[in-house]
Every structure is written in structure tokens, then in C-alpha cells.
Amino acid sequence: MDSTSELPVILPRATKVPAPRQTPSLASKHVLVVGINYAPEPTGIAPYTTGMADHLTTRARSVTVLTGMPHYPNWQLDPQYRFRLRTREIGRQTGDEFDGVAGLGPNDGLLIRRLRHYVPSRQSAVRRAGYEFTFMMNCLSAKVEQRPDVVVAVTPSLGGAVAGARIARRAGAQLVVVVQDLMAKAATQSGISGGSGRVAAATAALERYAVRRADRVAVVSDAFRDQLHAYGVPDERIRLLPNWTHIHASGLSGPEARQALGWPQGVFTVVHTGNIGLKQDLGNLVEAARICAEHDAGVRFVIIGDGSQRSAVQDQARGLANLEFVDPLDGVKYPQSLAAADLLVVNERPGVGDMSLPSKLTSYLTAGRAVIAAVAPDGATAQELRRTDGAAHLVAPGDPKALAESVLALRRKPAHCNEMGVLGRVYAEANLGRDAAAARLDALIEECLTP
Template identity: 45%
Template structure:
């Protein structure tokens, strides 16, 4: 597997790459991962890896090969390009020494990872299977950062190159299908492989967790957990906190927009920034909130399903999704019935939804309770990993290599 993100990162794509690799290793498969250095979601290099250019370690029965790369603290098109270029250069120049693989799997949206994986599969003449968690071209196109259009064009070419060489392509949501097909991928080679909920169920009493966190029992707490990037458009929560001092807003995590958000929130006593909870405490912290919030900018073409959403559903708390009405996130919230949809970048609409939930605790509990049911029925790890097992088995059975896929495309 080639995946820029991997454990110890415990949010975003990392947990899915880690879960899949460790699942294979537990089944007795000799599993190797080519990864970057841990840096997400803070976009700061994990102190344990400072000064290290290349490492090989064993985690959960998996051999993990890491290569150093730049880590841009602030996102611009140029810095993101340098990040991907440094990954591509180092992983290409110094690929891991492994036995000949039976197949190569890539976790996208990493452009470097997808290109390197396609090349490794072609070199060994084995099946290549990218799993599309997101597409960088679409994200760059709508990022709003300087040079986004040029970045989107470069990213699109890299994605087309990688996907065109795939034996089969996995997508985590059907909203990716038109974009992948537009890149020339035969619809017959696309398989739906939704992500799963990778967090444990809450175990501590909510009241005890709230007291430990300093959250007053008589105040409504709106919590956003995860990456604080451009795509999330978290300004809507800062503005909501300014509009209603009776509501506490908590932004938990890190990201390249945290400093700008802190500056925007200066002087707001009801808005709190907290570091990411550790993996064991994460479910209890989520469950201690009254409402869990997922946000995106109105301009974002929402094809993916944020990984935080699968975690939110597992806690039993109601979700407010401040996102475009048409897209992967909105579809998933509607399908689960575990949340409320409001227009993106509209703090008053977000507050109105929060007040309605606070005014009817019974209805809020009923909405939140649908989340764990949906997780059990559709987002179990057994189901998610089983779908990926089937995807890989089909690719292996097809006998089609990355070289043959490229020739066909």
C-alpha cells in the first residue's frame, strides 16, 4: 500500500489506511506500506520523526517504510505542490526494498502516492488498485487559494495518469463516480467501497466527561472535531459564537487555518480551541457535546464524506451539517437520519438548528440515537474491510496488471 497518511495519525485518511493494512497483516499477509512522516491534522511534523529521512518500522504486524517530505504549515498552491513533489521525488528515488508484491493499493487524494503506486505496480507487472477517498484536482480548483486553477490542472493530470493505469478503482461514495468516469475510467472498473466507523463507542458518563472538560451542564456545547483547513470554512462557527454568547463553540484539533481562526475569534469567551483528544478519549469527548458539527464552504464540490462523520454517528449525538444540500455529506446525513442540514456559511441558520435541538431534548436524543444504528447496519469495520477484501480479490483474479490497464486506457 502507498498512503501518505498512516498511524500514528488518528484522524482523516490515516485510520482507514492503517485499519486495512493491519487487517491484511492479521490474516497472515506480508503487508508493506510506503508512507509519509506523521504530520496530520496539525501540519507539523511529529516530534518523534524530526531529523529522520527514511525509516522502517513495524506497527500492528505491518512493515511501514517512511520517506521524508516537506510539511507546509500554511497552505498555498506552491507549498502544496512542493509537498507533493518532495513526496514523489523521495519515494521514487528510494522505494522500499520488499519482496515482489502481488498487488499495489494506493490511498488517494495523495497525488504523489497514486503516481508512485502506479509505477511500482507497472514495474512489478501486478494489479494496481487506487481507493479514492478524495480528489485533489477538485479540491484545488475550489480552494480559493492563489494559484488554485493551475494546481487543479496539474493535479487533474496526475489523477488521470494514476486512475488510467488502475485494474479496478475503489470509490468511497457514489458522488465520485462522475468525476472518475470523466477522467477516462471505464465505469465497469469502478467499485463502491464506503468507509467504516473506526472509533469505539463512548464508555464514560457524559456528565463526568463534561465536568472534566470544564463544560457547564447548563450551556449548549457545539463541537467540531478534526482538521481546521480552508475546505472546512470554520468561520461560520466563529461567527455563530459571536451572534449567540449563550452557546459554547469548541473547535477541537488543528490545521493550517487555526491561527487565522484564532485571530477571528479574539475576544469571544464562548469559543474555545482545544487540542485533539487522544484516541482512547476521543469517543467520550464527542459524546459529551450536545451537538456535533460538520462544515464546508459553499463553493466546495462535496463529493467525499468527511471521516469525522462516521465517528460522529457512533457517539449517539445529533449532527448539524452546514454543507451544500447536494453532495456526499448531505446524502450521508439524510441516509442516516442522524442530523440536521443547514445551508453552508450561514451562522444564523446553524444557530437556529442548534436552538431547535436544545428546545426539544427528546427529539435531539432520538435524532442522535439513529447514528449508532446506522453505524451497526452500514458502517461496521467488518463490512468495510470485507468490501475492500472483495475489491482486491477481484483485481487479483482479473489477471490485469497496471501495465495492461495503461495500455487499455
């Protein structure tokens, strides 16, 4: 079976990156960042929100972050925050330097305000509403010492975006909404219990409220534009702000990485990392592993991460000797796990289209390993992977037989897998660098501050 050559090929588009500009006006301004996910959460949206705040700290007079208590991806409160209602933390929370500049900003630095909120151990529309509502109300009641000149609200959470819009209006501040996920689409596409009908309509109304009040809306994928247009956001207010790679490739060969992790040698290793939730539909990967076990004993699957569906997926995989579950890894072992893979997997529930772009894509492409994606052919993930010009092989979602057949076909083509990995790394170096992302963010903030 061929790789993406079977699919319509879209060559990488030349990415126009704004030239770095000095932003003296920002040096005297106060920035408020609102987002429920933040370091030390290791995956998902947190690394990007944290990176933006760290970068803005090097530019602005001060940056305040309103965020939640660490709880993702396992949807359990970090034990050290379990009995705390609110916290104040000063300074950088991660070693992931957005633009290579560490430390505090030109004047007052970084203040992180953590606010208690409901954390559902199981996902449903009602529980999700409680999660969003409690964070929103705590944001609106929180005292912000410095009146912000710019508010950057990150969705998800939707409650945080709505709160950011209200705070910006009260303060007379400019509002930037960064759309990592489209929450109304997520309500219908992710498979969350009770997520259709009135819940989806209410979510869409809140999402529309936040983005229509934004001076600029930043999207991580152009696939989100149509929904924003439907909300009444004119295209001239929408800017593309792709996520950047927040890991460094380990530099190890596959055998070296497997040795470092204690993984077996001499088997074709297929790895999935990140959240184990409804959207990821990893039961599909379990069944593909089952089919592979019947046809080829030399294929091993590894699912790394945690999430609301991990127990259910583990139950489904009981008895499979060729599939292993691994807890989330630290900043050293995670890049090693990517290097240890012969094939990296993106898997999405059938029906997931333009609601989100998996944050793992930047890490996968940077790692220089072949990618296989069981995703909707017209969705945001497929659109992004086609831009790599051959780094990924796309198969239909929800079809474990097709996924297994593709894995086995790629196992028989090691040279082709290596070529796919090289193409991914080339694309990442050209399009997913921190400098380009920092320049885009600077230009976006400067645009808001320019009369």
C-alpha cells in the same frame, strides 16, 4: 425549525456486503500500500490507511507500507522524526484493529517505510505541489524488498497515487487506487491559494493518470463516480469501499462525559472536531457562536483539533466567551468529547461539493449524538447524511445566521436531538462496521487476483 424532515428524505439503502470469502491466493502474495498519511496521525485519512494495512497483514504473506513522516493535522513534523530522512518500522502502529485480529500476518508481517517529504506550514497550490512532488519522488526511489503482487495507493496524496501506479507497472502488479478525496476538485473547491486554472488542470491530469491505470478504483462515496467517469474510468472498475467507524462510543452520558473532561454542566454544548483548514471554513462557526452569544447565554461551542487555519480562526474568535479551542485528544478523551456534545458540527466552505467526504462522519454517527451540517445540499456530505434518515439537520454553508438559528432551534428540542442521535447510531451499526468494510476489501483484492 424542523430538522431534516424539511428536506427530501432518502431512506437508507440496503447495503450489499460481499459475503466473507477465503482468499488462499492472497496468503502467498506481497501487498504494497502507498499513502502519505499513517498512524500515529490521529485523524483524517491515517486511521483508514493504517486499518487497511493492518487488516491485509492478517491475509497476505507480507505487507509493506510506503508513507510519510507524521505531520497531520497540525502540518508540523512529529519531533521524533524531525531529523530523519527515512525509517524502517516493523509491526502494528496502532491499537485500532480493523477486523479485531491483532498481530502480524500469516507469514512475513508488516514493514512500514517512512519517507521524508516537504511539509508546508501554510497552504498554497505551489506549496502543495512541493509536498506532493517530494513524496512521489521518494516513493519512486525507495527500495521495496519484496516485489508486490498488489499495490494499494491511497489518495490523498496524489503524488503517492501516481508513484503507486508507476511501481505497479514496473512490478507487473495489480493496482487498486482508494479515492478518499478527489484532488482536482479539491484544488478548485477548497479555497487553496492559486488552486484554479493551470494548477487544477495539472492536478486533474495526474489524477486521471493514476485512476485510469488502476485495475480497480475504490471510492468512499458514490458521489465520486461521475468524476471518475469523466476521467474515462468505466463503472465496472469502480467499487464502493465506505470508511468504517474507527472509534468505540464512550458509553458515558452527556453529563458524565462533561464531568470526565472538566467541561461545564448545564449548557447546550456544540462540538466540532478534526482538521481546522481551508475546506472546513470554521470562521462560519465562529460567527454563528457570536450570534448565539447575543441571543442565548446557555450555548457553548468547542472546536477540537488543529490545522493550517487554527491561528486565523482563533484570532477571529478573540473575545468570544462562549467558544473554546481544544488541542487534538487521545483515543480515550476523543470519544468522551463526542459524548459530551449535545450537537456535533460538520462545516464546509461554500462550493465544496463532491471533492471529499469528512472522515469525522463515522465517529459522529457512532457517538449517537445529533449532527448539524453546514454543507452544500447536493454534495457528498449531504448525500451521506440524508441516508441516515434523520440523524442530521442540514443548513446552507457560509451562512452563520442560518447556522446559529438552527443551533438555537435544536437547543429548544432536546427530545428531538436525542432521537436524531439514536438514528445516527442505528445507521452506523448497520452500515459502518469494520466487518463489512473488511469483507469489501477482501472481495476487492480477491477480484484483482482472480484471472
